[in-house]
Amino acid sequence: MQYVKLGSTGLDVSRICLGCMxxxxxxxxxxAWTLGEDASRPIIREAVEAGVTFFDTANVYSDGTSxxxxxxxxxxxxxxxxxxxxxxxxxxxxxxxxxxxLSRKAILTEIDHSLSRLGTDxxxxxxxxxxxxxxxxxxxxxxxxxxxxxxxxRYIGASxxxxxxxxxxxxxxxxxxxxxxxxxxxxxxxxxxxxEREMLPLCADQGVGVLxxxxxxxxxxxxxxxxxxxxxxxxxxxxxxxxxxxxAVVEAVGRVADARGVPRAQVALAWLLRQDTVTAxxxxxxxxxxxxxxxxxxxxxxxxxxxxxxxxxxxxxxxxGH
Numbered sequence: 001m002q003y004v005k006l007g008s009t010g011l012d013v014s015r016i017c018l019g020c021m022x023x024x025x026x027x028x029x030x031x032a033w034t035l036g037e038d039a040s041r042p043i044i045r046e047a048v049e050a051g052v053t054f055f056d057t058a059n060v061y062s063d064g065t066s067x068x069x070x071x072x073x074x075x076x077x078x079x080x081x082x083x084x085x086x087x088x089x090x091x092x093x094x095x096x097x098x099x100x101x102l103s104r105k106a107i108l109t110e111i112d113h114s115l116s117r118l119g120t121d122x123x124x125x126x127x128x129x130x131x132x133x134x135x136x137x138x139x140x141x142x143x144x145x146x147x148x149x150x151x152x153x154r155y156i157g158a159s160x161x162x163x164x165x166x167x168x169x170x171x172x173x174x175x176x177x178x179x180x181x182x183x184x185x186x187x188x189x190x191x192x193x194x195x196e197r198e199m200l201p202l203c204a205d206q207g208v209g210v211l212x213x214x215x216x217x218x219x220x221x222x223x224x225x226x227x228x229x230x231x232x233x234x235x236x237x238x239x240x241x242x243x244x245x246x247x248a249v250v251e252a253v254g255r256v257a258d259a260r261g262v263p264r265a266q267v268a269l270a271w272l273l274r275q276d277t278v279t280a281x282x283x284x285x286x287x288x289x290x291x292x293x294x295x296x297x298x299x300x301x302x303x304x305x306x307x308x309x310x311x312x313x314x315x316x317x318x319x320x321g322h
Contacts, residue, residue: 017280020066128156130161130322220250267300
């Protein structure tokens with residue numbers, strides 16, 4: 001495993017971040033394809049033993065049960081001081097007023113609930129899951145600053161939004177002397193590269209680490225176009241992200257992978273890992289094979305010709321994932 005600083009911080013993270021939306025009780029929340037605890041623990045353990053130190057979950061994943069499963073597994077398989085544990089806040093956790101969003105009440109309530117489920121007194125990275133247009137930016141940034149100053153989070157990060165929104169939040173924090181975001185978790189892969197227009201240059205300029213979600217485009221980059229899986233048939237959100245015009249990119253990945261004699265997942269991840277702005281892709285692994293492909297991609301270097309072949313078929317997309 002390789003390790004790198006998270007943005008301009010002194011924090012070392014593994015080049016692969018294990019995305020933990022895959023782990024949670026299938027009958028809780030909106031992800032019926034998730035793995036229960038017995039199936040999740042061996043994969044988390046294998047990741048730890050392979051040198052993965054970076055784990056990302058969220059309060060909304062499987063109605064909080066992802067945090068519970070991940071927290072118990074990491075307590076059993078890892079030393080807390082060696083793990084970089086990340087979770088997120090924004091999505092709806094209960095019905096009624098104040099059950100979602102980025103108000104002061106929501107943030108201060110949800111950090112305590114997340115810590116309880118994770119079984120720890122702090123997270124290393126506390127991220128806002130999306131931008132909240134219904135809450136003043138000043139309220140959100142001050143509340144996040146207070147979470148850090150209370151010792152409940154070491155750093156804060158953000159997720160998919162427009163670049164101007166991210167810049168506004170960073171400027172607000174800087175103007176008041178509050179904690180700034182150190183990372184951006186955004187939608188970025190070979191099938192969706194719109195982040196290269198504004199967000200990635202902004203992150204590079206500001207020294208913000210980039211943690212792409214859906215680095216394999218919900219698995220579309222790993223299989224023949226049009227092939228369904230159990231997850232893809234149940235993933236309503238994912239089905240809206242990638243139109244039919246993306247087939248040429250998927251086929252290009254297949255050609256490079258065949259020529260190399262490696263799985264397509266390794267090629268797609270290797271391309272992403274060599275993008276200058278990317279710190280660590282957030283990779284979901286439902287099997288040991290998924291994890292092994294992610295680990296192998298860290299050491300796979302593509303030629304300039306291969307990179308060009310992968311990038312050339314791309315066509316512009318409408319904004320997706322915010």
